[in-house]
Amino acid sequence: MVERTSVDMNHYVVAEFVGRALYGLYTIVMVIVLLNMLIAMITNSFQKIEVRS
Numbered sequence: 204m205v206e207r208t209s210v211d212m213n214h215y216v217v218a219e220f221v222g223r224a225l226y227g228l229y230t231i232v233m234v235i236v237l238l239n240m241l242i243a244m245i246t247n248s249f250q251k252i253e254v255r256s
């Protein structure tokens with residue numbers, strides 16, 4: 204096993220933070236987009252059922 208201090212990269216702290224922040228933002232946006240698509244599909248289904256009745 205290798206000690207964590209030997210692979211720790213202190214030079215890239217800002218880049219790591221920006222990468223994690225962008226990934227977190229991407230994840231949040233994807234959840235919102237997918238929920239919006241689910242709501243749109245459910246609304247479309249209800250409209251089709253309403254037209255048939």
